[in-house]
Amino acid sequence: MARRAAAAPARPALRYRVRCADLHAHLFEVELQIDAPAAQQRVTLPVWIPGSYLVREFARQLSDLTATQGRRGVPVVQQDKATWQIDCRAGEPLVLRYRVCAYDHSVRTAWLDAQRGFFNGTSLCLRVEGQADAPCTLQIDAPAGTADRWRCATALRPVKVDRQGFGVYRADDYDEIADSPVELGPFWSAEFDVLGVPHRFVVAGAAAGFDGERLIADTKTICEAQMRFWHGAKARAGARDAAARPPHDRYVFMLNAVGDSYGGLEHRHSTALICNRTDLPQRGAAKQAEGYTTLLGLISHEYFHTWNVKRLRPAEFARYDYGQENYTRLLWFFEGFTSYYDDLLLRRAGLLDDATYLKLLTRTANQVLQTPGRHAQSVAEASFDAWIKYYRPDEQMPNATVSYYTKGALVALCLDLTLRSEGHATLDDVMRLLWQRSGGGPVDEAQIAAAFEAVGGRSFAPEFRRWVHGTGELPLAGLLAAHGVAALDEPAQRAQALGLRVEEKNGSVTVKVVLRGGAAEKAGFSANDEWLGIELPAGRGGRTAEAWRISRLDDLPLYLGDAKKCTALVARDRRLLRLPLAIPPAQTTLRLAPRDAALLHGWLG
Known part of the structure; x- marks a missing residue:
């Protein structure tokens, strides 16, 4: 049975429809209907997403853009990296169709495969020049062959959606479309109330031992603490005192648990999160992993951004x-x-x-x-x-x-x-x-x-x-x-004392950063050097000159003894170099x- 919500007060001027065109090719198909286009209508795709301050060029994943008015195809001319002009007539409904490749696991763009789908509006939804404030709808279709396994979650308001969450949602304007990510797939989900405000938490990629009850209890505690921080002890949805009333009437947490990643991106009524699967709370664990504390900090950080x-x-x-x-x-x-x-x-x-x-x-x-x-x-x-x-x-x-x-x-x-x-x-x-x-x-x-x-x-x-x-x-x-x-x-730590940041892996020490003013910079180390070993000159007590291979910086005291100087043996662009290194005095943190x-x-x- 379809689930209905109050319809938008006015007929939407822009209608987006998103289909999972090919799960294995990671392709979304998007259709945009513009009820009243301008002559020579221009459309653009954002080059960045608010909250992540880098020009990311989302348009590089867009392809196959076509346009029609009725049965007539109309020319599309690309004007710059993210702008297209449509050679259309004014006032006659215009339909644009295009594809977007979605193969970025991050919270900033879009992802699609046979296990999961996710997208931000900034990656999929073209912005119609002159109609940024027009009301919109977003229709999200279930992928073919997923039956009742896949579900859809978003903070957009539903107009007509089914029990799995697929169907039509509405937005007041393009900013709301851009600010409302969508999670798709067979995710875990739970709903809870925080001082009268409905919340939902969806988790993709969790393993069988995941303790959802613990995650919800701790998240609810965080949300209540923050609502009271901003609005006082009487904080509650619908409070008569406007100062005690939270600014949001709904909220969705979307967490993607993967093998190795971490981050989050805030939105007005939701957040997209990514963490290591092992950071999730585990049922029956006597002590939760240290990574779970980090995850709670991430949840707290993104919710505070509300x-x-x-x-x-x-x-x-x-x-x-x-x-x-x-x-x-x-x-x-x-x-x-x-x-x-x-x-x-x-x-x-x-x-x-x-x-x-x-x-x-x-x-x-x-x-x-x-x-x-x-x-x-x-x-x-x-x-x-x-x-x-x-x-x-x-x-x-x-x-x-x-x-x-x-x-x-x-x-x-x-x-x-x-x-x-x-x-x-x-x-x-x-x-x-x-x-x-x-x-x-x-x-x-x-x-x-x-x-x-x-x-x-x-x-x-x-x-x-x-x-x-x-x-x-x-x-x-x-x-x-x-x-x-x-x-x-x-x-x-040894690296910090030397003025280095290194990667120690498979018995090799690779320099990643040489810190300004440190002993390593004075010796001539450079980023991407492989530190192979050290040479020591002949010394007091009849010590003979010797050379040692090192596989980690903690080996240095063993081979240096009381020596204050050595020659570092490094490989740089296949060339072997000898760098005179003065061992700095002990440093503290x-x-x-x-x-x-x-x-x-x-x-x-």
């Missing part, structure tokens, strides 16, 4: 331009502050203890402190450069930039602890004030600064200048000590540990 970046967002994102880069210097706030709260809210919700939270915070701090690029670029500049740096990592990236996720999270930490040290205000108060003042809409840096001043009772311009727009060190140790956390030194339980509880409790 408020921070999808609604409260950079002023530059008030309206997306899908045809080119959309620059902002505020990703340190929208991604970095979200990264601060993702694990912090797990702690407040009781899903982490203090020690585990501080272990996660230690990892974040060391990621920043071990990145020379923090001295080369501010976190605001890194936000602006995301389009050409963060999403295109190479061997020089750690020396040239800093992550607006990790350093942004530490900026949030420092601002939060500063507010707490100076009075009873917290960063929580700033976030809620920004939400209230903006109406959950676009903001600029001046408005963010004004909210800090209103909450903290003074200007935070000096902190913004040093921490956001400067490249100096953050005052982590002092602020953490004032809140019950000791910043301890412990020995750095940061470890955060509880020091004063009462002070710590005042922050984390």
Whole structure:
């Protein structure tokens, strides 16, 4: 029996239909009917997807575009990499048909094979120039031969769908189509309520031992904690007080469990996630895998984006331009502050203890402190450069930039602890004030600064200048000590002490990154070198000159003994090189540990 929902108030001007044309060839077939096209109608496919700041050229997967008006074929002329002009008459219904190859497992594009289908509207749905605000429908057909095995999940509102979820959905405009991914296949699914808001969690690729009940219970705890964070203890759908009413009336989590991957992408009413299959909670496990904590952090991060970046967002994102880069210097706030709260809210919700939270915070701090690029670029500049740096990592990236996720999270930490040290205000108060003042809409840096001043009772311009727009060190140790956390030194890993990032695999040491200013750079190491071994000169006590093959950096102390210098033997482009390496003195890395339980509880409790 078909399941019906309230029909759209007006006849849709644009109608998309998606078919799984060939599962083995990974091909979707898309039909788009435009009721009232313009003469010489232009259509485009986005070059990027909001939330992932890189031009990805989705049009490279589109082929076989044809157009008809009635029974008459009309010419299609491609004008640039992602734009086509249709030689059609105005006002007469126009039908476009084309195919899209879907073979990208990531959350950003599209996938189709005999086990699963997934797509974002930015990969499949052409944007009709001049009709971006027109109401749309999206019809999704079940693949032939899948019977009742496959289902369909999306946050779009149903118009007429069957029990498996296939059928017609509606969207207010193209932005909603672009912001509503679709999951297809024989996935696991569960529905649950969070303070009156219906939620659904679908998981593709889970193994037989997957503990769905645990995942739902923990996810519900996360969602409740975040709704109360933003809207107070009285948070609930339909609350009379608008401030207590969540901005979303439905939400869908879509998780794809695979052999080896991790990530997520936020949307207004849903999120697409990907994780290692072994990170899922397992039934009967005495202790869940460490990866499950990481997965809960990902769930928390993407759900927090429901408020921070999808609604409260950079002023530059008030309206997306899908045809080119959309620059902002505020990703340190929208991604970095979200990264601060993702694990912090797990702690407040009781899903982490203090020690585990501080272990996660230690990892974040060391990621920043071990990145020379923090001295080369501010976190605001890194936000602006995301389009050409963060999403295109190479061997020089750690020396040239800093992550607006990790350093942004530490900026949030420092601002939060500063507010707490100076009075009873917290960063929580700033976030809620920004939400209230903006109406959950676009903001600029001046408005963010004004909210800090209103909450903290003074200007935070000096902190913004040093921490956001400067490249100096953050005052982590002092602020953490004032809140019950000791910043301890412990020995750095061998690679970090040498100024390297390496891959150790199959008995070989391959250099991936040479860090700026380290001993390895001074010796002449280069990315992609294979470090074969070391030579030691004759030394005191009658020691003879000798050479050793190494298979991992932890072998070095065994062969070096007390030697302070050696010759590194490396292979570079099939050429064997001898590099004079001075062994640096012992170095330390940061470890955060509880020091004063009462002070710590005042922050984390």
